[in-house]
Amino acid sequence: MSNQELIDRFIKYLAIERRYSDETVKAYLFDLKKFESFLEESGTSNLLAVKLYDVRLYLSFLDEQKLSRNTISRTLSSLRGFYHFLIRNDLLDENPLSYISFKKKQLRLPQYLYEEELEKLLRAAEGTEMLDYRNRALVELFYATGIRVSECKNIKLQDVSFELGVILIFGKGNKERYVPFGYYAAAAIQEYLEMTRTELMAKHQRNHDYLFVSRLGDPLTAGGIEYILKQIMKKTGLT
Numbered sequence: 083m084s085n086q087e088l089i090d091r092f093i094k095y096l097a098i099e100r101r102y103s104d105e106t107v108k109a110y111l112f113d114l115k116k117f118e119s120f121l122e123e124s125g126t127s128n129l130l131a132v133k134l135y136d137v138r139l140y141l142s143f144l145d146e147q148k149l150s151r152n153t154i155s156r157t158l159s160s161l162r163g164f165y166h167f168l169i170r171n172d173l174l175d176e177n178p179l180s181y182i183s184f185k186k187k188q189l190r191l192p193q194y195l196y197e198e199e200l201e202k203l204l205r206a207a208e209g210t211e212m213l214d215y216r217n218r219a220l221v222e223l224f225y226a227t228g229i230r231v232s233e234c235k236n237i238k239l240q241d242v243s244f245e246l247g248v249i250l251i252f253g254k255g256n257k258e259r260y261v262p263f264g265y266y267a268a269a270a271i272q273e274y275l276e277m278t279r280t281e282l283m284a285k286h287q288r289n290h291d292y293l294f295v296s297r298l299g300d301p302l303t304a305g306g307i308e309y310i311l312k313q314i315m316k317k318t319g320l321t
Contacts, residue, residue: 083173085129089114092167103208105269112265113160130168132178137161149247152226153264206317212278213297217310219267219274220294224311226267227251231304238291244268 093111096102102110120143121127126136144154161179168174204225207218223234233251241250247268248260263271271293279295282288288299296302302310 083130085118085127088129088168088173089118089164091171092164095167105273109266109269110160110163113157114164117157117161130174132165134178134180137178147262149262149264150226150228152228153262153266156226156264156266202318203314206314212281215270215274215277216279216294217314219270220307220310221314222267222270223263226263227261229261231307234294234307235292235302235304237293239293240291242271242293244272 096110097107120140165177165179169177207221229251236252248262251259251261282295282299286299292301294302
């Protein structure tokens with residue numbers, strides 16, 4: 083069975099049986115295709131022939147790209163899910179990621195979130211209302227970067243580079259640093275810009291460069307961001 087056939091079966095499983103959102107399915111597909119491209123460049127073209135050594139090489143490659151630990155952890159989660167699916171469907175005997183562990187950096191959300199709790203939080207932030215896209219982008223960004231609320235409220239459009247996958251953050255004492263944010267956060271932010279920010283700014287005739295805005299198009303305050311996160315967490319039962 084070809085790589086494309088394996089990936090297609092897994093993607094269909096996520097979309098139909100697991101009923102994952104289109105955005106989540108696209109994220110899994112992105113991770114798998116990126117891994118496949120790496121394998122082809124390193125001389126291992128068959129996804130069924132991947133060994134522990136190949137995975138370790140890929141981890142080193144991701145680390146060299148200066149991706150956040152959370153982004154790498156999410157990538158590993160996608161690969162684990164894929165290979166677990168192959169084993170469960172008798173397409174593979176051994177999971178090449180079985181002996182790989184990767185501790186995630188603690189998040190700068192109101193509390194530490196375990197993987198299943200994070201999944202609940204992201205699911206609670208999903209929706210098709212205008213502000214849902216903003217809320218999802220906030221959660222994805224906090225998870226991917228670990229930035230503070232006070233730093234998030236100051237992000238401007240020109241601080242975000244989708245091409246490089248980094249955000250310019252101004253921390254305490256106005257110190258600057260570049261923070262990578264990965265595919266998931268980038269996809270959520272771009273969707274928010276298209277579906278929410280542009281419309282709110284036009285509707286309320288606002289003209290400023292702050293990334294995250296309120297329902298009236300004004301820059302979100304630190305208190306506003308904290309309120310949004312708390313409301314999302316209430317939906318999940320997390321405190």
